[in-house]
Amino acid sequence: MRVAVVTVGDELLSGDTVNTNAAWLCEQLTDRGVDVARVTTIPDDVGEIARVVNEYRAEYDAVLVTGGLGPTHDDVTMEGVAAAVGRDVEPHDAAHEWLTEEGGYAAADLVDGTTHLPAGARMLPNEAGVAPGAVVESIYVLPGVPEEMKAMFEHVAEEFAGEETHTAVVAVDEPESELVDRLADLQERFDVAVGSYPGDAVRVKLIATDEGELAAATEWLEARVELVDEDVATENASSE
Incomplete structure (x- = not known):
């Protein structure tokens, strides 16, 4: 719809x-x-x-x-x-x-x-x-x-209804401009929609209709980017 x-x-x-x-x-x-x-x-x-x-x-x-x-x-x-x-x-x-x-x-x-x-x-x-x-x-x-x-x-x-979708977010500790090739490769390999949103970290949002496909795409991406340190991210969130 x-x-x-x-x-x-x-x-x-x-x-x-x-x-x-x-x-x-x-x-x-x-x-x-x-x-x-x-x-x-x-x-x-x-x-x-x-x-x-x-x-x-x-x-x-x-x-x-x-x-x-x-x-x-x-x-x-x-x-x-x-x-x-x-x-x-x-x-x-x-x-x-x-x-x-x-x-x-x-x-x-x-x-x-x-x-x-x-x-x-x-x-x-x-x-x-x-x-x-x-x-x-x-x-x-x-x-x-x-x-x-x-x-x-x-x-x-x-x-209002449509096909159910599933979402995952990967926080990346790299400039958004350096992710272009990897995100393009991700979309060629997997049936997912991808969005990237800069800030203190780059939030890469993956959306798919198939949970298995989403999980595989998320795992693939996480293995190829510098992830935000979870401890640092928690400290920053606590101080806001």
Whole structure:
């Protein structure tokens, strides 16, 4: 399963808000064996939301959109998603019923537009806030507030699945540039995906669908690199 993640918000593009939602969603999806093929941040603009979502829904199995839900002037994500699939935004009976019966809100207290979703959408309850989410075709629309987004994702998590993968990390005490040939050789010999991440040490991450293949690749690599001394690594971790 290949998906795209779209985060919406002018505040993300200006740097006023750190985009933690994208990182969290990517981690959750990857853990479920899903291939996150694209992460994109776009402004609170109906036309831009519609363009990007329409493009991605044609290319990927699912699109997850976070941010811009609610009845205020800059919450236009539902309108953009509706435009992407050629539908209108209209009052949603299930959203109204959930907010007034399960959410504990009086109908008179709901701001106009709170329960408006794309026509025919499946409503996703917001157990940590007010604005409901929605599923429209292969598009999942979640809130931008992290606590609300995480709680709502739990309602649809089981709908995202892929081939189970296994991971190993090798901490290498060598410059990343000196590992290029050995990592290329590793990928030629074994059916694994390889990533390297510099820092106090170079973390080489191996991912495979077969545990035996992963174990063999890890053993091969560890025999051909200078490993970080475990005692030193523990001391450094303790002093942080």
